[in-house]
Amino acid sequence: MSLAIVHSRAQVGVEAPAVTVEAHLANGLPSLTLVGLPETAVKESKDRVRSAILNAAFEFPSKRITLNLAPADLPKDGGRFDLAIALGILAASGQVPAQSLDECECLGELALSGAVRPVQGVLPAALAARAAGRTLLVPQANAEEASLASGLKVIAVEHLLQIAAHLNGSAPLEPYAAQGLLRQSLPYPDLAEVQGQLAAKRALLVAAAGSHNLLLSGPPGTGKTLLASRLPGLLPPLDESEALQVAAIHSVASHLPLQHWPQRPFRTPHHSASGPALVGGGSRPQPGEITLAHMGILFLDELPEFDRKVLEVLREPLETGRWYSHTS
Numbered sequence: 001m002s003l004a005i006v007h008s009r010a011q012v013g014v015e016a017p018a019v020t021v022e023a024h025l026a027n028g029l030p031s032l033t034l035v036g037l038p039e040t041a042v043k044e045s046k047d048r049v050r051s052a053i054l055n056a057a058f059e060f061p062s063k064r065i066t067l068n069l070a071p072a073d074l075p076k077d078g079g080r081f082d083l084a085i086a087l088g089i090l091a092a093s094g095q096v097p098a099q100s101l102d103e104c105e106c107l108g109e110l111a112l113s114g115a116v117r118p119v120q121g122v123l124p125a126a127l128a129a130r131a132a133g134r135t136l137l138v139p140q141a142n143a144e145e146a147s148l149a150s151g152l153k154v155i156a157v158e159h160l161l162q163i164a165a166h167l168n169g170s171a172p173l174e175p176y177a178a179q180g181l182l183r184q185s186l187p188y189p190d191l192a193e194v195q196g197q198l199a200a201k202r203a204l205l206v207a208a209a210g211s212h213n214l215l216l217s218g219p220p221g222t223g224k225t226l227l228a229s230r231l232p233g234l235l236p237p238l239d240e241s242e243a244l245q246v247a248a249i250h251s252v253a254s255h256l257p258l259q260h261w262p263q264r265p266f267r268t269p270h271h272s273a274s275g276p277a278l279v280g281g282g283s284r285p286q287p288g289e290i291t292l293a294h295m296g297i298l299f300l301d302e303l304p305e306f307d308r309k310v311l312e313v314l315r316e317p318l319e320t321g322r323w324y325s326h327t328s
Contacts, residue, residue, distance in 0.1 A: 004091035009125035023088030028064035036069030056114035079109030123251035188233030208234035265296030271305035
């Protein structure tokens with residue numbers, strides 16, 4: 001078969017829109033053309049994929065290869081499409097069955113040796129794959145994070161050979177069984193560690209009970225930051241839906257896979273932070289501090305030192321009580 005289609009997911013802010021990788025082989029001088037608004041890291045994937053396929057003892061087709069990442073108007077970045085591109089080429093050249101790729105989605109960066117490396121923002125892609133009813137193929141290091149999406153079938157892979165054997169049926173991989181490490185919650189700082197400050201403690205309890213905003217005023221060294229850091233521990237525990245929202249946001253913002261079940265975040269941006277640092281955005285949308293503090297606490301220490309324009313962007317979140325972001 002000279003045409004193969006592989007499903008994957010892009011990363012746009014805290015969303016994971018679907019991307020279809022189409023691989024077509026045609027007669028002509030050997031070449032590889034990548035279209036579909038790819039950025040530099042994606043353009044470089046053709047060299048990584050070629051080396052990975054050859055080093056995994058597969059045949060790289062000596063044909064005119066066209067790769068299309070659809071939809072064409074959605075920017076694609078990062079190495080998350082390497083695995084899907086490699087499987088598309090292998091399926092189009094008949095080295096793996098194309099039908100086995102219909103019900104799965106792929107994420108993963110390829111090393112030149114064919115090893116599959118972890119990528120960023122796996123949890124939003126896992127939640128989207130669950131909604132689409134597909135199996136998710138992810139690097140081994142991201143499997144625990146992806147398994148947070150309960151009900152999703154996750155296949156953890158470490159090498160291109162391993163996934164090819166799974167798709168060919170010669171060595172099927174069992175669905176990944178979550179180890180439960182991510183469900184272990186870390187303790188919050190305890191308000192009982194603060195001595196005295198009865199009025200301030202009372203204010204914290206009232207703010208936590210009613211989800212109120214709180215202004216702490218006093219000279220340096222009186223314990224304002226210490227008290228504020230204990231506020232997340234007074235809030236009720238995150239339920240599964242809330243925890244998944246927090247985990248998805250931090251999955252996008254962090255380059256490391258999740259190591260534990262998320263807590264309510266406590267964010268303390270420096271007073272020199274800009275407006276975009278608070279609300280997010282940019283040419284490649286990234287979550288800001290308001291988004292990262294979703295379901296938790298945004299603590300602005302040295303409030304008078306913040307620029308007036310920066311404080312103005314907090315007006316709408318304070319009025320509506322909802323998190324605010326330019327990333328979606």
